[in-house]
Amino acid sequence: MSSSSCDVVVEMRNIVKKFPGVVANDNVSLKICRGEVLAILGENGAGKTTLMNILYGLYLPDEGSIYINGKRVIHASPKDAIKNGVGMVHQHFTLVDDLTVAENIVLGAEDFKVYYNPGKLIEKIREFMKDIGLYVEPSKKAYELSAGEKQKVEILKALYRRISVLILDEPTSVLSPIEVNELFKTIRRLKEKGISIVFISHKLDEVLEIADRIVVMRAGKIVGELARKDANVRLLASMMIGASGLSSIEEKFEKNTSTGRKLLEVIDLWVKGDRGEDAVKGVRLSVREGEIVGVAGVAGSGQKELAEAIYGLRPVKRGRIMFNEVEITGLPTVERIKLGISYIPEERVRYGVSLELPIYENIYLEKIHSEKSKRGLLEALGVSPLKKRVMLEYAQHVVNKFGVKTPSLTTVAGKLSGGNIQRLIVGRELERGPKLVIASEPTAGLDIAATNFVRRTLVDMSRRGVGVLLISSDLQEVLSLSHKVVVLCNGEVMGVVIPGEASIEDIGLMMTCSKKMSIEEVEKIWAM
């Protein structure tokens, strides 16, 4: 399908959008056809999301115009966009946790009344879901949903408003592989109904799998447009990162071969989840110095609770956590930080940064604990002065090393793009000299170059004796970096494998609770 011969639903002409110091969209023109899946491919900061935010009415373009079904429109707010049939699902979900799925779907739509019958509403939404062929139990509260379900609700929310163009911004970044397949099924179903899908992504394999047409953006411009049949990984990658960056894709990492003594040991750990359920059930694992231990599992299998318990953010119900042969189970987070534990959290905007504070303070964050003031009294009162010059110098070092793109160190973190916030957090956590790094989805949402950089940094650190607990829903990532991989399902350890020695099928079976290794087998691998 080519855009010149199709039924054009949306046309964006000569869009220009400038932000202080950057041209996010530089004279971009784009057509969206009826019933196609259009992928917009590009690295972080290429201008993909900006362009779609303009179509969705979140930004007004500085120049250029939008036509829908041939008619000139102005999208001054998402309301205008929805009225014209354009809906968007962002990377970060916008559901109200305490409302039911049904309420979330109708919230803000025209026919939502103050007085309504919740039962009737749920039935109505159930019917609506059956019509669409996309189902999430409508009586569930939003906080009970997994990331994949939340995304479905977001999509349903848009469909309920009778949109004909659905924009999905990096929709797979929060999903497990199984959920990704679900999403692709959904996308195909919507396409059959004549809905046009815009799929924003930087993942080549996904784009090749789902798109009919691919538009590649780089540095605010469209650098290529091709039908799927004409596309392949090498071609797309070279378009996306420019010819010079080509060598950096598909980097192979040599694992560190000399591991030392036991650094972290988790013994029969039980941790409760947000809803009081047992999220981690009797997990046992250990990480040696210089070792990368991966944790694989479908999203929501207890990875988050496990990481938070090790970092001291979540109380332990039962079991012990040992660090360097000292029990740390009950220690507050600050003590664990001082012992040299770093944590790259999964939900980066929620836990990882303060959007209102400047970059340099966001980077310095935990280093504040390692400062020793000579003035003991001030220190005891907590009013020891900050060394602003030191903070700035340190922040500059991290910004340079990890390639955080920012106008200045005093810019507030809220001005950074998602990818740059991730770089900031990764840089902060890896640069403060940890002995153990808990890395939760450390490369989610990063482009190829940044992903390789983070992976290389983790491997380099392990070579210097740092232990890494790598939690990732990207199975390929876990297998290619780790010495051992713990497979979780439903909060339980289903098995421990050495990458290369176990088949992907076996790991897949364990991830879905269909296979469990015996204790003897598991112990044998831990003993290696």
Next chain:
Amino acid sequence: MGYVIRIKPKPIQPFVFVLAPLASFALAFLVGGALMLWAGVDPISGYSAFLQGSLTTFPGLMQTLIQATLFMLMGTGIAISNRAGVLNVGAEGQYIIGAILATYIAISYQQVLSPQLTLLLAMLAAMLGGALWAMIAGVLKGFMNVNEVVTTVILNWLAYRILQWIIRGPLRLPGPQLYPMSPPIAITLPVLEPSSGLNAGLIIALALAIFSYYLLFYTKAGFEIRVTGSNPELAKYAGFNVSKVIVLSMAYSGALAGIAGGVEVLGNLHYLFEGISIGLGYTSIIVSLVARDHPLGVIAASIMFGTIYSGSSFLQTATHLTYTFSKALEGLIYLFVLVTTLFAFYEIKLVKVK
């Protein structure tokens, strides 16, 4: 072609801080002038009275500074707790508790101890009293996540009832009185200017505002306060003790309000009565809002609010306007200041779209 209205926060130029309040004054004066005409008073003479009572005469200026002192202390405290993400609506109650304790200590020890020592003890009692009163709400918030707005408002009423009881009971001045009051306080804060009674409270307030600025932006404690206030999840993750930050910043906030109560009874009134509580603690919330929770901004904002307060109070003395009218005018100015602040801090414009 079309037009749309766009609203978004904007970076603030320094001159906006000066221009915005002036603009709000001008607007409020226009509307207030119309009200005066309607009430049968010439606005020109009305406003010249307002200015005489607040800025253009020496006694007026002194009154402004005396009022500004109280706003400065409470506004700074509120700014600090706001920065920690805790909204202290309880400055009023903490101020009353401070005033009660200062009066109690002063009356109990003024004939026993030296005036200087009594003064010191009374001010310390006011400070600690305010801090502990605020800490009740702080502990409930920090450890049990009880909404601080609700608890501080309840504590305000409790403090007010205690005040009513204490001047009729333990601290009652015997004999027939026009209204219940405490015995007079014989000691006084060092006086800076004798004719008006402007006292060392202003120095204390300025020093604390400047110290608070230093605390907030240049110390470890301030860093923890700002991180906690802007993202409590991040603060936990960074190993900060969020409950402790909340409790201590509330205590700090209350301590400053308590000191304000001490300054009022030891420096200005020299006795305790029900009328010490006239909503200054609530007005101080607007002071910190206009100052965008910046302690140095609070200095400027409290002088501005002191001007409004003393100017409108003088209005009823100089013209035949009633107390309620002057209060209405005061409220009107506050309202305009608030609205102007919104316009000054946010970009609201009509955009032409090609």
